[in-house]
Amino acid sequence: MRGQSVEMVQLLTPDGERVANDDFEFTGSADDLAGYLRDMILARRFDAEATALQRHGELGLWTPLIGQEAAQVGSAHALRAADVCFPSYREHAVAMVLGVPLSNLLGLFRGTDGGHWELLEKFKNYQIVIGCQALHATGYAMGIQLDGAVGNDDSGQNAAAIVYHGDGAASQGDVNEAYVFAASYNAPVVFFCQNNQWAISEPIALQSRIPLFQRAQGFGFPGIQVDGNDVLAVKAVTDWAMERARHGDGPTFIEAYTYRMGAHTTSDDPTKYRESSDEEAWRGRDPILRLTTYLRNLGAVDDAWLAAVEDEAKSLGADVRATIAELKDVTMDELFETVYAEPTVALESQRREYAAYLAGEDA
Amino acid sequence: MNEKLTMAKALNRGLRRALQADPKVLLAGEDIGKLGGVFRITEGLQAEFGENRVVDSPLAESGIIGTAVGLCMRGYRPVVEIQFDGFVFPGFAQIVSQVAKMHMRTGGRQKMPMVIRIPFGGGIGAVEHHSESPEAYFAHTPGLKVVSCANPNDAYWMIQQAIGSDDPVVFLEPKRRYQQKGEVNFTDRPAPMHQASIVRHGKDATLLAYGPMVKTCLDAAAVAAEEGTDLEVVDLRTISPVDWVTVMSSVRRTRRAIVVHEAPLTLGLGAEIAAKLTEELFYVMESPVLRVAGFDMPYPPARVESEYLPSIDRILDTVDTSLAY
Numbered sequence: 001m002r003g004q005s006v007e008m009v010q011l012l013t014p015d016g017e018r019v020a021n022d023d024f025e026f027t028g029s030a031d032d033l034a035g036y037l038r039d040m041i042l043a044r045r046f047d048a049e050a051t052a053l054q055r056h057g058e059l060g061l062w063t064p065l066i067g068q069e070a071a072q073v074g075s076a077h078a079l080r081a082a083d084v085c086f087p088s089y090r091e092h093a094v095a096m097v098l099g100v101p102l103s104n105l106l107g108l109f110r111g112t113d114g115g116h117w118e119l120l121e122k123f124k125n126y127q128i129v130i131g132c133q134a135l136h137a138t139g140y141a142m143g144i145q146l147d148g149a150v151g152n153d154d155s156g157q158n159a160a161a162i163v164y165h166g167d168g169a170a171s172q173g174d175v176n177e178a179y180v181f182a183a184s185y186n187a188p189v190v191f192f193c194q195n196n197q198w199a200i201s202e203p204i205a206l207q208s209r210i211p212l213f214q215r216a217q218g219f220g221f222p223g224i225q226v227d228g229n230d231v232l233a234v235k236a237v238t239d240w241a242m243e244r245a246r247h248g249d250g251p252t253f254i255e256a257y258t259y260r261m262g263a264h265t266t267s268d269d270p271t272k273y274r275e276s277s278d279e280e281a282w283r284g285r286d287p288i289l290r291l292t293t294y295l296r297n298l299g300a301v302d303d304a305w306l307a308a309v310e311d312e313a314k315s316l317g318a319d320v321r322a323t324i325a326e327l328k329d330v331t332m333d334e335l336f337e338t339v340y341a342e343p344t345v346a347l348e349s350q351r352r353e354y355a356a357y358l359a360g361e362d363a
Numbered sequence: 364m365n366e367k368l369t370m371a372k373a374l375n376r377g378l379r380r381a382l383q384a385d386p387k388v389l390l391a392g393e394d395i396g397k398l399g400g401v402f403r404i405t406e407g408l409q410a411e412f413g414e415n416r417v418v419d420s421p422l423a424e425s426g427i428i429g430t431a432v433g434l435c436m437r438g439y440r441p442v443v444e445i446q447f448d449g450f451v452f453p454g455f456a457q458i459v460s461q462v463a464k465m466h467m468r469t470g471g472r473q474k475m476p477m478v479i480r481i482p483f484g485g486g487i488g489a490v491e492h493h494s495e496s497p498e499a500y501f502a503h504t505p506g507l508k509v510v511s512c513a514n515p516n517d518a519y520w521m522i523q524q525a526i527g528s529d530d531p532v533v534f535l536e537p538k539r540r541y542q543q544k545g546e547v548n549f550t551d552r553p554a555p556m557h558q559a560s561i562v563r564h565g566k567d568a569t570l571l572a573y574g575p576m577v578k579t580c581l582d583a584a585a586v587a588a589e590e591g592t593d594l595e596v597v598d599l600r601t602i603s604p605v606d607w608v609t610v611m612s613s614v615r616r617t618r619r620a621i622v623v624h625e626a627p628l629t630l631g632l633g634a635e636i637a638a639k640l641t642e643e644l645f646y647v648m649e650s651p652v653l654r655v656a657g658f659d660m661p662y663p664p665a666r667v668e669s670e671y672l673p674s675i676d677r678i679l680d681t682v683d684t685s686l687a688y
């Protein structure tokens with residue numbers, strides 16, 4: 001039965017072979033899949049550029065997504081206009097698919113602003129504190145329900161929230177409280193856990209003695225494990241979970257089983273805590289490679305198509321590098337202005353004192 | 364129109380009026396629905412407004428505050444109840460890392476119109492974790508506003524002002540004063556929430572207090588008056604931001620200031636007030652700003668809390684010290 005799977009849902013093998021699943025089917029077209037492949041290639045390029053920019057000192061930090069493109073692209077394509085996404089700090093491909101300007105992501109990691117993002121109504125700011133956003137998403141979903149935006153006959157009126165968190169976050173109190181609240185209020189929220197096997201240097205074995213998706217049963221809602229490197233399966237499973245939520249059937253936990261090919265952030269060194277053989281094994285499960293193989297065999301993409309996307313990726317890389325120079329540092333005035341919605345006399349006084357100090361220095 | 368009410372009833376009436384006035388206002392917390400809250404502040408509200416407006420929450424403070432963040436993002440104005448002061452700490456991270464920072468980190472795009480109601484302070488003979496004064500933690504956190512009512516009229520009006528604010532407000536309710544009665548004026552426009560109030564005029568020294576200590580200071584001033592000392596009492600009402608205009612206008616006149624709070628002495632609000640008054644009124648004051656506070660220890664067992672809490676005698680003793688300069 002759906003949601004009580006004991007086996008990981010997979011629709012495309014690492015060799016690029018399409019396989020059937022009793023419960024889930026990818027219903028999109030080959031053109032859709034070519035679009036997903038393009039998204040994944042561009043996301044990987046963006047990620048590589050940002051990693052390089054950090055190495056050049058242009059970003060203070062970067063959180064590489066390499067290896068997790070299918071989990072992110074597949075799930076992002078399951079979102080509809082009214083759905084709202086609560087990311088952690090690695091969801092660059094989700095942001096790309098939803099149309100968040102990449103300069104927004106770069107600005108946060110460069111430190112030009114604190115997350116002054118466009119499309120906040122759709123895609124919330126990155127969350128650095130582990131798991132806090134699971135509660136925000138659940139509360140938001142409670143609000144969706146209070147608004148009557150679930151279970152309507154006109155499905156266009158329905159909405160749901162999706163929250164991204166990692167395997168490490170599943171140990172956090174906030175995340176577990178979010179599961180409790182989501183279950184208590186039957187909130188329309190999907191917990192999308194990218195189990196990339198590592199919480200910085202802590203392996204999943206330290207976080208959980210059972211597969212993570214099995215925990216959902218203890219909270220009273222379905223949990224399902226999907227091959228996170230299989231964009232078809234991720235899309236199909238997320239479609240199902242989001243539709244359940246929108247329909248009023250409550251929360252779902254999705255464990256996207258994947259692997260973080262890079263470091264946790266540009267500050268750590270995976271060679272200190274994991275075996276290179278693991279990385280090699282996972283390289284064989286690469287999400288981009290398998291979809292490319294499948295679509296090539298299908299005749300949906302060819303060398304020319306791939307070359308065109310590669311050109312696009314190069315151009316994206318150039319744009320990303322150019323963007324850095326255009327990012328503007330937030331001003332102290334803007335910060336003073338935005339601490340409160342209703343300014344305080346005390347803070348205004350500090351602002352004036354600082355302005356006077358600056359004026360004195362210039363004089 | 365005036366009516367004599369307890370602070371508990373006044374808060375209840377204020378919450379009811381806020382729920383009536385704005386359909387986006389909702390209450391959430393442990394036991395606030397059917398039970399009406401352990402102090403009965405929300406009594407009858409769920410019956411009147413339904414389970415969607417007055418929400419019984421699972422026993423998880425971070426969950427209550429964290430979901431309220433999401434509700435704010437969806438356009439609601441949640442008012443959450445933390446059952447007791449000492450229980451706010453499981454939700455502390457959400458308050459200081461999320462609620463307080465959301466407005467600035469989004470460049471002002473995301474407002475957090477949330478009220479966090481906390482019955483606080485001692486003097487009721489409670490067991491541990493039920494009598495604390497955590498205001499300095501919150502007052503030290505930019506992005507939050509912190510207020511405390513000291514009488515029923517303020518309770519009625521300030522809770523509505525807090526709910527109407529587009530900023531997150533930590534609303535501290537002096538639980539030992541819940542049953543204290545006072546006039547509530549339902550018609551006259553109240554003072555702004557972030558304005559202190561001179562609740563007794565005097566010329567010899569200013570007692571600065573908020574929440575539960577306002578009454579203690581008024582009682583101390585009454586005793587002092589019998590002895591010929593004329594004390595002014597300022598109810599700060601707002602802890603963050605402090606209304607320096609009112610505070611300084613009072614101290615400028617009396618030229619002596621004593622801050623009184625239940626929270627531990629070191630790095631408490633008294634320290635900030637003393638520093639600010641020293642910066643601004645150094646040449647005006649006749650004596651240093653003195654403090655009467657709790658001691659730097661965890662809140663003591665109830666049988667000895669009267670030793671810990673600022674008393675009339677300790678306040679008057681400190682007044683004598685100030686006057687002796």
